[in-house]
Amino acid sequence: MSTSERLIESTRELLWERGxxxxxxxxxQRRAGAGQGSMYHHFAGKSDLALAAITRTAEELRxxxxxxxxxxxxxxxxxxxxxxxxxxxxxxxxxxxxTQDPDVMADEALRRPLEETFGWLRERIAAVLxxxxxxxxxxxxxxxxxxxxxxxAVLQGGYVLARAAGTEEPFAEAVEGALGLLAARAAPAxxxxxxxxxx
Amino acid sequence: MSTSERLIESTRELLWERGxxxxxxxxxQRRAGAGQGSMYHHFAGKSDLALAAITRTAEELRxxxxxxxxxxxxxxxxxxxxxxxxxxxxxxxxxxxxTQDPDVMADEALRRPLEETFGWLRERIAAVLxxxxxxxxxxxxxxxxxxxxxxxAVLQGGYVLARAAGTEEPFAEAVEGALGLLAARAAPAxxxxxxxxxx
Numbered sequence: 001m002s003t004s005e006r007l008i009e010s011t012r013e014l015l016w017e018r019g020x021x022x023x024x025x026x027x028x029q030r031r032a033g034a035g036q037g038s039m040y041h042h043f044a045g046k047s048d049l050a051l052a053a054i055t056r057t058a059e060e061l062r063x064x065x066x067x068x069x070x071x072x073x074x075x076x077x078x079x080x081x082x083x084x085x086x087x088x089x090x091x092x093x094x095x096x097x098x099t100q101d102p103d104v105m106a107d108e109a110l111r112r113p114l115e116e117t118f119g120w121l122r123e124r125i126a127a128v129l130x131x132x133x134x135x136x137x138x139x140x141x142x143x144x145x146x147x148x149x150x151x152x153a154v155l156q157g158g159y160v161l162a163r164a165a166g167t168e169e170p171f172a173e174a175v176e177g178a179l180g181l182l183a184a185r186a187a188p189a190x191x192x193x194x195x196x197x198x199x
Numbered sequence: 200m201s202t203s204e205r206l207i208e209s210t211r212e213l214l215w216e217r218g219x220x221x222x223x224x225x226x227x228q229r230r231a232g233a234g235q236g237s238m239y240h241h242f243a244g245k246s247d248l249a250l251a252a253i254t255r256t257a258e259e260l261r262x263x264x265x266x267x268x269x270x271x272x273x274x275x276x277x278x279x280x281x282x283x284x285x286x287x288x289x290x291x292x293x294x295x296x297x298t299q300d301p302d303v304m305a306d307e308a309l310r311r312p313l314e315e316t317f318g319w320l321r322e323r324i325a326a327v328l329x330x331x332x333x334x335x336x337x338x339x340x341x342x343x344x345x346x347x348x349x350x351x352a353v354l355q356g357g358y359v360l361a362r363a364a365g366t367e368e369p370f371a372e373a374v375e376g377a378l379g380l381l382a383a384r385a386a387p388a389x390x391x392x393x394x395x396x397x398x
Contacts, residue, residue, distance in 0.1 A: 018301050021221040092299060099362035100291060100299040102217050114363040122360070122369070143379055149369055150376030153356030160355040161321070161348065163298035164313040170321070170348055177349030180342055181380035 004042040006032040011053035016094040020050055020101045020110070051109055057094045058117040069124055075132025076179075076186055079125060079151065083175045089159060089168040096156045122148045142185050154178040203241040205231040210252035215293040219249055219300045219309070250308055256293045257316040268323050274331025275378075275385055278324060278350065282374045288358060288367040295355045321347045341384050353377040 001009070010031035014023040025046050029039050043049040068082035095117050104110045126148035132138035154174050161170035200208070209230035213222040224245045228238050242248040267281035294316050303309045325347035331337035353373050360369035 019218070019220065019299065021218065022301060093359075096356075096359045096363075097299045099359045100218065100296045102221060105362060111363070111365060115365065118360050118363045118369070139383075141379075141383065143376065146372050146376030146379055148376070149357075149360065149373040150353050150380065153353045153360055153369075153373035153377075154349050155352075155356060156359040157295075157352030157355030157357070158348075160292075160295045160298045160359075161317050161352055163304060164295075164310070164317045166310060166314065170317070170352075173345050174348040174352035177342065177345030177347070178352075178380075180340075180345055181349065181377075181384065184338075184340065184384055185380065 003032070003034050003038050007034055007039055007042060007049060008052050008056060011049050012057055012094070015050065015053055015057075015098065016091060020098065020104045023050075047107060047110060050104075051113070054095070054098065054110060054113050058113045061093075061095055061117060062120060065121055065124065069128055074137050075128050075135070076137065076182060078128055079182070080179055082125075083151065083155065083179060087171075089162045089171045090166075092159045092163055093156060096159065118152060122152050124148075125151055137186060139185050147182070151178055151182075202231070202233050202237050206233055206238055206241060206248060207251050207255060210248050211256055211293070214249065214252055214256075214297065215290060219297065219303045222249075246306060246309060249303075250312070253294070253297065253309060253312050257312045260292075260294055260316055261319060264320055264323065268327055273336050274327050274334070275336065275381060277327055278381070279378055281324075282350065282354065282378060286370075288361045288370045289365075291358045291362055292355060295358060317351060321351050323347075324350055336385060338384050346381070350377055350381075 007028060011023070011028050014027055014031060018027075023046070025036070025039065028046070028049065029036055032039075039049070043052070064085065065082055068085055069078050071078055071081065073081070095114055098104045098110075099114055104114070122145070126144040129138065129142065129144035129147055133140060133142055133144060154177075158171035158174040161174060162168050164170075206227060210222070210227050213226055213230060217226075222245075224235070224238065227245070227248065228235055231238075238248070242251070263284065264281055267284055268277050270277055270280060272280070294313055297303045297309075297313055303313070321344070325343040328337065328341065328343035328346055332339060332341055332343060353376075357370035357373040360373060361367050363369075
């Protein structure tokens with residue numbers, strides 16, 4: 001791995017573990033096994049390096065989401081596959097956690113990739129839900145955009161609840177709770193809805 | 200206000216703005232207008248002071264939640280009142296944001312009030328949902344515990360999405376999306392569910 005690569009990967013790890021405020025240029029250099037001169041040869045400073053790290057992490061998150069959301073199956077099935085995919089729950093979301101970092105929020109260039117990533121994710125899930133409504137899999141009363149925002153929020157809030165509890169359980173429970181609510185909207189016209197005397 | 204009070208209130212503000220890692224004893228003393236000797240006279244150190252601050256913030260969060268969840272009205276109405284209550288969305292949740300702080304997570308005494316607060320909130324909302332199922336307001340297929348975790352996660356994740364976007368809109372959208380899903384479960388037995396030819 002090149003020095004520049006090692007610096008980016010070390011920054012990604014440290015941002016995930018310690019956040020931006022908690023990560024010093026010194027700590028990055030130490031983890032990357034790179035000198036100060038070498039770091040400033042490749043990057044203008046901590047924020048430039050953080051931008052490269054955040055951009056890469058955001059790209060990975062999108063690719064992982066697209067693998068499930070663009071996969072085979074119905075709308076609910078693809079969304080369930082995405083929500084239930086294996087995650088390092090107790091480490092938190094490497095993108096979402098940065099929104100709690102005051103210095104990231106104060107720097108437009110660093111906040112931008114967070115905005116784009118979650119904007120993309122909400123739109124992508126809304127499009128899958130709209131497909132489901134269109135095909136008759138989901139009932140016509142469902143609001144795809146609002147529902148998509150709720151589902152993305154469940155994931156991000158699930159990390160918060162899991163970290164607070166010190167166990168992954170609340171994350172899994174929140175995901176199943178959301179999928180339970182979504183499943184109840186899977187009532188195509190003509191078939192009786194919940195509580196209407198299903199066999 | 201006594202010096203000890205000023206120290207606690209200053210710590211609460213700084214934890215909300217900067218997090219625990221980003222808050223130095225020095226910054227607390229400066230904001231409280233208290234000297235170092237005075238701070239260590241009242242508190243053993245930064246973590247002792249943070250515990251007092253977090254405990255108080257957590258108590259306020261509970262009281263605000265209980266005011267809506269224990270108020271008048273049906274289950275869905277009370278939950279909607281709680282989810283929609285006025286919040287400083289872009290500042291984030293003063294309790295939830297601490298779960299992204301590595302030094303809070305590493306200190307059992309500081310993590311404990313976060314665990315208790317969210318544990319209490321999930322149980323309180325689950326109890327309101329269970330009342331709604333019991334009274335026939337919500338359909339019997341609803342899982343109160345899982346749904347409650349999903350709703351608390353929507354709030355916490357809503358803060359994340361709003362901060363990422365730099366606007367409150369995604370928070371409000373996620374809340375309305377969740378309430379839309381919940382409203383669809385309000386189908387008492389005997390009445391037709393969604394899609395079953397409502398007038």
